[in-house]
Structures are given as structure tokens and as C-alpha cells.
Amino acid sequence: MEKNDNKARLFFLTAFLLIIFDQLTKISVKGFNLFGFKHEGFYLGEAVEVWGDFIQFTFVENAGMAFGISFGAAKIFLSLFSVFASIALGIYLYKIRFFHPGVKTGIMLIFAGAVGNLIDRVFYGVFYGESPIFYGKVVDFVQVDIPDVDFLGLYYTHFPVFNVADSCVTVGVVFLLLFNSKIPSFSEVFPKKKDGDVGTDKLIDDNDENARNTI
Numbered sequence: 356m357e358k359n360d361n362k363a364r365l366f367f368l369t370a371f372l373l374i375i376f377d378q379l380t381k382i383s384v385k386g387f388n389l390f391g392f393k394h395e396g397f398y399l400g401e402a403v404e405v406w407g408d409f410i411q412f413t414f415v416e417n418a419g420m421a422f423g424i425s426f427g428a429a430k431i432f433l434s435l436f437s438v439f440a441s442i443a444l445g446i447y448l449y450k451i452r453f454f455h456p457g458v459k460t461g462i463m464l465i466f467a468g469a470v471g472n473l474i475d476r477v478f479y480g481v482f483y484g485e486s487p488i489f490y491g492k493v494v495d496f497v498q499v500d501i502p503d504v505d506f507l508g509l510y511y512t513h514f515p516v517f518n519v520a521d522s523c524v525t526v527g528v529v530f531l532l533l534f535n536s537k538i539p540s541f542s543e544v545f546p547k548k549k550d551g552d553v554g555t556d557k558l559i560d561d562n563d564e565n566a567r568n569t570i
Contacts, residue, residue, distance in 0.1 A: 363452035366459055370448075370467040377471035377519035381494040384414050385483070402498065409500045415516045416492035430476075434489040437473040444469055450544050457534035464527030471520030494518060 386396025397403070397414035404411050418430065444466040451459055475493040480486030495516040504511040531538065 360452070363449055366448060366452070366463045367445075370463050370470070373464070373467040373519070373523055374471050374474070377467070377523070378474060380496070380519050381475065384412065384496045385479075385494050397496070411498045411500075412496050413498040413516055415495050417495055418492045431489045434473075434476040434491075437469065437476055441466065441469045441473050447544070451539060454539050454543075455534060455537035457530055458537050458539070461527045461530030461534065464523045464530065466527075468520040468523030468525075468527065471518070471523065493520075495521070497522075 382396075383394070384397050386394050388394075397412070399414055399416065402411045402413040419433065444462060448459065448462045448466055451462065472493050476491050477489055479491030479494070481488050481491070483491075485491070495518045497518060498516045499514040501511065501514050
């Protein structure tokens with residue numbers, strides 16, 4: 356049991372470090388003025404070349420979801436959904452600590468990305484004195500050039516601007532697609548205990564052995 360709990364802590368620690376990295380990049384771009392320390396950051400819309408025109412740091416803020424989907428006054432529901440979804444992902448990540456590492460990695464990355472953007476939505480409005488709690492805007496800054504796309508009235512000259520948290524979610528989804536066959540069923544993650552069930556320690560040992568054999 357202790358060995359598996361240590362593995363769970365390692366995944367949560369990794370998620371925590373990714374969240375910190377995400378927040379540091381966002382604050383560096385948006386700037387801050389705290390306890391006498393001031394960093395100007397970028398002005399909204401400012402772009403800095405990283406690799407020519409192909410990759411740029413461009414400061415934009417997203418009041419809704421990805422691709423500019425806006426919620427207006429209903430933004431609080433998106434923020435509350437983000438809170439509950441992040442809690443659910445955290446619980447799920449802990450519950451699957453006995454299962455395949457590829458699945459755990461995918462869920463861990465999605466969890467880290469969800470919490471990273473959740474912090475923006477819930478707290479950034481208050482932190483920067485721009486809006487009430489739950490009405491903050493997500494900071495995006497990575498812009499990648501793509502061939503021009505004109506499809507059904509949608510015109511793109513570059514991939515939608517994203518951030519570290521978005522990248523975590525995307526890579527996490529890729530992990531889940533790659534290890535789709537290893538994703539446990541609901542009954543495996545939340546088993547109903549019956550009379551005569553084997554002990555928890557044996558289940559842990561069996562799952563560890565299965566994970567080692569399927570990596």
C-alpha cells in the first residue's frame with residue numbers, strides 16, 4: 356500500500372510542478388505588482404518572435420473556452436464547472452494509482468492543465484483588479500504559424516494561441532488515446548465490495564504485476 360501511495364504522491368507532485376510552471380509563464384507575460392515587486396510583462400496583443408514567424412509569444416486573454424468561445428454573463432458556470440471537473444480529476448487520479456502508468460500520466464497531465472486554467476478563471480480577475488471572482492480571463496501566449504486556412508467562413512493564419520496548461524491537456528489526451536486499452540472500467544476503479552472479496556493489499560499487488568507486464 357505504501358509503495359502505491361508514494362507513486363500517487365509522485366504523480367500529484369509532477370502535476371503541482373506543471374501548474375507552478377504554467378502560472379509562472381502566465382504571470383511573466385501578464386506582469387504583476389506585488390509586495391513592492393513590479394514586472395511590466397507584455398501589453399495586450401504584443402508579439403515577440405521566438406523562432407522567426409513560426410513561433411511567437413503573443414499576449415492574448417481568453418474570457419471563455421478554447422478558440423474564443425465566449426460565455427458572457429454565464430461565465431461563472433464555466434468557472435464552477437472547471438472547479439468541479441478539477442476536483443473529479445484529482446479524485447480519479449488518486450483512485451487509479453494502482454493501474455497502468457500511461458493512463459495515470461494522461462490523467463495527471465489533464466488534471467494539471469485543468470487546474471492551471473482554473474486558477475486564471477477563478478482568481479485572475481480579483482488578483483489583477485479587473486473583475487469579480489470566477490470571472491477572470493485565461494492568459495494565452497504561444498502562437499504557432501500554420502498555412503492559411505479558410506473553411507466554412509473560418510479564417511486562420513496561425514494556430515489558436517495557447518498556454519502551458521492547454522499543452523498539458525492536449526498531451527494528456529494523446530496519452531489516453533495511446534493507452535486506450537489500458538483505461539480501467541468504472542467498476543474496476545470504484546469496485547463494490549462483496550463478501551469473500553480478496554484483501555486490498557492483494558489487489559494492489561496484482562495490479563502492480565499487471566502494470567509491469569503490460570508496459
